[in-house]
Amino acid sequence: MVWERIAHPDHVFFIALTRTVYVAVIAQFMGVVLGLIAALMRMSKLYPMRLLSGIYVWIFRGTPLLVQIFFIYYGSNQLLGFTLIPNALHLGFFSLDGAILAGILALGINEGAYMREIVRAGIDSIDKGQMEAAKSLGMRYGMAMRRIVLPQAARVIVPPLGNEFNNMLKNTSLLFTIGVYEMFADAEIGYSNSFLPAEYFLGVAFWYLVLTTVWTFIQAAIERNLAASERGEEIPFFERLQAAWNPVTAWRTR
């Protein structure tokens, strides 16, 4: 029964769900960092920096994500001549399977190429006068960027970043192809053992929907928090989250 898959997911399924979430979070974080670096390189005075940033985006937006995932997992060690992707990575108490590591890298690097444009648009949207005012107060470029421009750009970057994360949650399902046991892999294996496709795939679709819906509410809360602080109001994040969660107030104040 579909209902069975939705209402009573087993323990293994929850491990897979957790994996989907942390892979998406880490890969998205990596994408933001790479996107920021690439955006700053794109605005550099030095031509090689701009070129490098251009090539990065050109390649990773111009080829399929699935190809990138396969290349990084199966091909990168051969190309580089050293082991970028080990069989397993041990970090103290925590160890990460090589396929998960490769998957996070592939999703993160791919995401960075998309985030570059988002970060750049955010920085571009800030009035040039902000940088000039910071410089005229004796700030150097890095400090002016960090303390004055980026905090303001963040408000512009957050809404599209939220949409990117929504995509990221779903794109993690591609990692099933390199053997990462995430949510979709759990469904796929369940299906091939039972030959009950409707049940398993509808069930996993439901849980993706749960994740993206929860994220939508969190995103709405973050956005309204930013909008409120822009108006100079200080509203605790938790209250914002509650307001977003409550269907009545969320509808009214959106």
Added chain:
Amino acid sequence: MTDVVMRAEDVHKRFGRLEVLKGVSLDVQQRETVCIIGPSGSGKTTFIRCINHLEKIDGGRITVNGHLIGYRQKEGKLVEDSEKSVARQRTQIGMVFQRFNLFPHKTALENVTEAPVHVLGHSKEQAAEEGVRLLTRVGLGDKCDTYPGKLSGGQQQRVAIARSLAMRPALILFDEPTSALDPEVTGEVLTVMEELAHEGMTMIVVTHEMGFAREAADRVVMMDEGVIIEEGTPEHFFEAPEQERTKQFLSKIL
């Protein structure tokens, strides 16, 4: 009144093929207030932006307190100075912009204390104490915790003046400080500037406010087409300007 704070010698500036400054020379003494007037496109704003190296100059030299701005001598030639030392020189030179350029994500007080704390390394307590004193001085002692978005244009510009005073600069540059303001609030900004002038702050003011020039300026400089065409006391300009171009210009704005 013998110490030269700012000396510009034969300054040239080009934007592409357009020569905006065609050899501007000007000395500004300590405690002196100099108003620069002239039609738009005459190069007055470009000139003061060269003084704190927001624009690079293509010829001539500018010194502030005897230090060459933006360049250093190397084997008899001028080479552009490092970002670090340009930034250090700018701490000596305040700037007030036409469009205020306050940091919208920081309160009035945080705008004022930002650079003293993060550029000069003052303690937060010391900077806040000084900041409150400066905001009180410009008549905004009760607006310390207000964000710029909630302040009127005149109030924002007074915060901007306090922000540049907090660096204890040797010189403050004003780039048409009242041009973006409603006529009814220009008075409150001009009053603050007049007080500063009377207290002996060294100021270079690009302005069309002839009332301010009459009240506070020690010297008025008329620029046209990238050169200084006439300079003298405010009385000279009101009673007997020599150049035909100056007479024409004054008859339009008075």
